[in-house]
Amino acid sequence: MSEHDPHQHSNSGHSDAGHSDAGHGHVKLEYQPALPLSNGKTIMWLFLSTEIMFFAGLIGTYIVLRFGAVAWPEPHTVHLSEPIGAFNTFVLICSSVTVVLALECARANKAAAAKGWMVLTFVLGCVFLGVKGYEYNAKFSHGIYPKLPRSQIWEKAGIRYVAAVRDRLDQVITEISTDLTVAGGPKTAEGRQQLALDTQAAEVQKKIAKFQADLKQPSDKTEGETAAANALAAENKKLDEIKAQMPLTIARDLKQRVRKVELLSAQQPALFASKNPALPPPGQATLDALAEEIYPPHHSEFTPEGDPHAMKPNPPEGINDRYPWLKLPIKISGGNMWASTYFLLTGFHALHVIVGLIVFAIMLTLTLNASRAGMIENIGLYWHFVDLVWIFLFPLLYLF
Amino acid sequence: MSITAEGFHAQEAVHAHGHAGLGKFIGTYVFSRDHKIIGIQFLFSTLLWFLIGGLLALGVRWQLAWPWSNDMPLVSKMFFAHTGGQISPEFYTMMFTMHATVMIFFVIIPILAGAFGNYLIPLMIGADDMAFPTLNMLSYWFMWPSFLCIIASFFVHGGAAAAGWTSYPTLAALQEASPGGHMGQTLWLLGVTFAGVASMLGSVNYMTTIIQMRAPGMTMFRLPLTIWAMFITAVLQAFALPVLTAAGFMQLLDRSVGTGFFLPDGATANNAPYATGGGQPLLWQHLFWFYSHPAVYIMILPAMGMVSDIIACFARKPIFGYKPMVYSIAGIAGLGFVVWGHHMFISGMNPYLGMTFMVATIMIALPSAIKVFNWLGTLWGGKIQFTTAMLFAVSFVSMFIIGGLSGIFMAATPIDIFIHDTYFIVAHFHYVLFAGTAMGVFGSIYFWFPKMFGRTMNEFWGKVHFLLTFMFLNGVFFPMHILGVVGFPRRLADPYQYETFHHLLGMNRFITYCAIGMVCSQSIFAINFIYSIFFGPVAGRNPWHANSLEWCCPSPPGHGNFDFQPIVYRGPYEYGSPEVQTDYYPQHQPPPEGAAPATERYMDG
Amino acid sequence: MGKFWSFVFFLVPVLGVGLFVVAMNFHSLPLLNHWFPEDVSASGHVIDQLFMTILVLTGVVFVATEVCLAFFLWRYDAKANRDPVRYMHGSHTLEVVWTVLPAATLFFIAIYQMNAWADAKIRQPKDAGVIVEVRGRQFEWRFRYPGPDGKFNTPDDIHWDTDLHVPVDEEVLVHLKSEDVLHSFFLPNMRVKQDAVPGMMIPVWFRPTKIGSWDLVCAELCGWGHYKMRGRITVQSRADFDAWLVEIANKQHATQADATATADAAKPAK
């Protein structure tokens, strides 16, 4: 909404007693003196107060949900990096300074300098978004995002969690197997990759067969044989490489995992026999072990007596890290609520940044002399507000 | 005071002069930046939606009078052939959901703030237009995606939203929970969000205009009460609406992305996978009512302001207690922010919180009472002219008394335990919103019609319209109090299967007959309205001999509104002033030479 | 015409009060039985009396203001009224009077009913004769009694649906829950209403005083089948109630045994 403002401002700024276009009324009206502000600045401040309420709704929601929740994930469990957050804070603060300097230059009618500061602001905004995108990617790649149907992140490992994991595995197996047999070629990327690799593998195998046949031929044991043997070894290696890439292998691995889960169910009948309340409750330890195998928590507990550097630099890999495409349900206490609020707050903040950048981009096409100072001031107010929101979001999301 | 007869066509002539062609027409009447055109666009759009909302209400009433009947005239065969002519329970829930949505978000709020706000604010404060005409145009055109979403939702798979206009999760947030829960509910949320953005754009613009663009001499305490009400309404919207927008986005994300703000762990419906949200269904109710309670004042404050103007004008007497009126509007707005919890007394909210909300809620009756007493004070000792506009305005007062008093029952928490979600509450808010606001709006249409179109509406048919509407609306809504006392629940497609409510069918039929009568009698209004635009008697600048600034410009006002620089010398309610010969004393009329400066007179000295 | 219109407005208080008076009288036709449903609970009369108190208070204000309005319209009709307009802008005294008086009354009303609210929602009874878990789901009511051990979530829990049985003259404590969407547990005859919220356990209590069977209504929109989410409450003597409980417990054990047998039979086949 804010981007209307600069356009409006030109004809309804402080010289707005009447509208400048010619056909507009016969009389140029005068008005009662009111606030010592241009209309543009007035409406910008009013708009910002609505924005305050908007973010109050969002941040208020975060606060009450967070403190009303029984559990909340540690930042490292959800791959949240405080230094990156702090860096982004720094970037936004810098951009706040540059935009205010652009305003000062414009007021002093130094258009070139103003333009320079404005470019810098724009670049800083882009850096902020870039870092944000990097952070998002870190979450997405670990399967941390809200997802429909609502089964991505689980509060805790329970029987329903196991059921969800099994459902997902079944689904993956069905997907892959139907994909491979379906007429008209596979539908998913994995399927297509599989098909391509299959064809490749078949060709390589043909070659190998040929080499093997060649080797069996009685011939002068000369360089040719050694070359063929070398070539065979090379082709065999290639085949192994292809096989290593093959989703089928993964599917096989998957089936082993499924079998593992089923084995678990055989060992721990109580785990799955929820209907019989007479049985003792399922061993939480077993369930936790399973959950950890899929997605090991990235501990970052600081304890007064413990060594702070004990934080594992390379956290253990789980199934989800090794095969991210599996998208198995993962266990993070309070994780879904965390992901919901994190993406909501940072997402809306990023949207505001994007809107600001669009306006900056438009401003960059103009000559930023004293006549545009009001315009720069308004977009600056908006930009400072965006900065302000981040000032609260950073500690709330990263450090609490 | 020169009264020139300048008709509706004069304005057209001005615009048509030298610019024939479609482009000019679109620029002038479609994508117009002129606040008057935008106001009239809002008026036409909302009146059209009023019709749609009314017909939806008739459908609801039909089901309650003749449950599962398959012989609705015309409609059965046209729309319900697939169910054998019956209204299906799914469709019933959609009907009342959409009735409320349409009436609230597309009729009452835009007709007050959009139509009258746009039309009257610049005229009454002496400005040539809004502070930001383009923004103003956008606020109208932002309504269109919203209109389209709501219209489209009737035709998508599963039908329109069917979770009530309150859209409570988990019913609204779980896609599987209701038949309209797929696309319809999503469209509903989008529609409401767009309407919210439109209102928000409008409200910041109104505030800026009122603060910055008043005519010389027009101090804040010389503003007509209409403008005060519009101003406070804009404040309410600006502060409350963003919270609903935020909540709306959250519900949208819950539905489409899989976040869990309003979904507790383990929630499920209709074979859906378990939700793993960790959220709170009650959170939505808090955020929703944080907007929607102030919104009920958004839905009535402008009507209160306009009614004050009409009553003062036709009682030919200054408004009684101008400042208390202003303070009570502000008081309603202020208290309106701290009472939202009274919608949630039995929702499972912390009962201690319920107690604080009860006290605040009961106290909000106070400013409303002050307003009613002041209106009565205005009537007292006047010279009352029974024009159609006045009749509607007086009926607003009369009906608002009922709506206000029945609110006290709901505010009392123990009583609310019994009457919550019964027809008592239906009666209450229809008395406030239909019998109150809608009657105020009708009165305002009759009152400002000459200014909008340069012609007056037919008074005789106006009075017939008033009498029928007044009778029928009381026939519809008053018996609902009794239904509520029996405990008759709202939103039930077939309440008669309960032993307790079995005998209430007769009264419901009576209500439905009255409702049919009420809808039919609006055709008188429609014909009168359209006929008068083209053939009504031409009105002068000031047909009602009113004081405020809009009556000193031509009817309809040209581009730029004023053909002279208005300067304001006094408040807008100087009727019957001894200073002048006429019984009115327009705000812009300079005081006679040598006259003593006007002083305000009070009963007590 | 002024007289006519004042008469129209005069009809509002007359007919309004008339309708309430007719409805209040249990035996007056045609509004037979159009008042509160029969109160069969120990505390329902509190709500009824509060309602009547407020009805009288608001009724007086209603009649007074509406009659004033009609009278002013009658008296100050421009056509008939020869007196000059009273040119005045208000009265500070009156403003103060009609601010302070309603404020005091309203504040009194607010304080007056706090106790009733606390009794209904805050002061949970300690001596509950029976505790029952009520769960709403689309579109039926389910009930669970704790069984002989007096604890929920144990094997001897007794399940039942649609018809809630409770003993007479004993405090009934309901643990209200919902499985899917919002529902509302509404007993018109006990003056009890409480929303059931998924994820929450909300206590509700009442003490029935009369043996019989009444409606249990879902009062919060819960989907397309909201209208058919109908339940009953059956109030029995303690002896009947205990007998009934034993009976359904036995029935349930029999079915459970069957089910276990079937499940066992099915397992090897798998």
Next chain:
Amino acid sequence: MSDHGTTHSDTLSAGAGAHGADSHADHAPHGGSIRTYIAVFIALCVLTSGSFMTYTELWRTHFSSHVGWAFMMAISCSKAMLVILFFMHLKYEANWKYVLTIPAGFMSVFLALMLVPDIGMRFWHYSHERLEFCALPQNTSHAAPGHAAPPAPTTAAPATNPAPEAPSEHEGK
């Protein structure tokens, strides 16, 4: 509008008339100097690193998390004030700033506060079924007497009705 700089007495806020007319004649640059901005910038950076300190082990070994929260919020508020006062020039504005910012600030805090007793403390009222789904409460000591503390979920058997393998069993009709 600023042409009318001499008579400001009639404004929305009664107090707005109090400021000197001359200080706002025209859009004279009433912001701070470049030096002020640099000073504010440095202050902001220092404050940010201050709140970032809570992340270090040194802080965590010495202070409880509650102290850290209070500290960070205090820092955030100071940073916000710096930005509002200097970058958004509110320090140099007339009294309208109070009319506009205080209600918005108040309402936003009020909204969050009113949600606390209901949503922020809601796990007191969790149903058994819900506790089954959520992780262990971190500190049950929050539960006040009079409110049922949530039962430890692990001690109870899973609910009788829901079965993971067959959610369809849940279906009503």
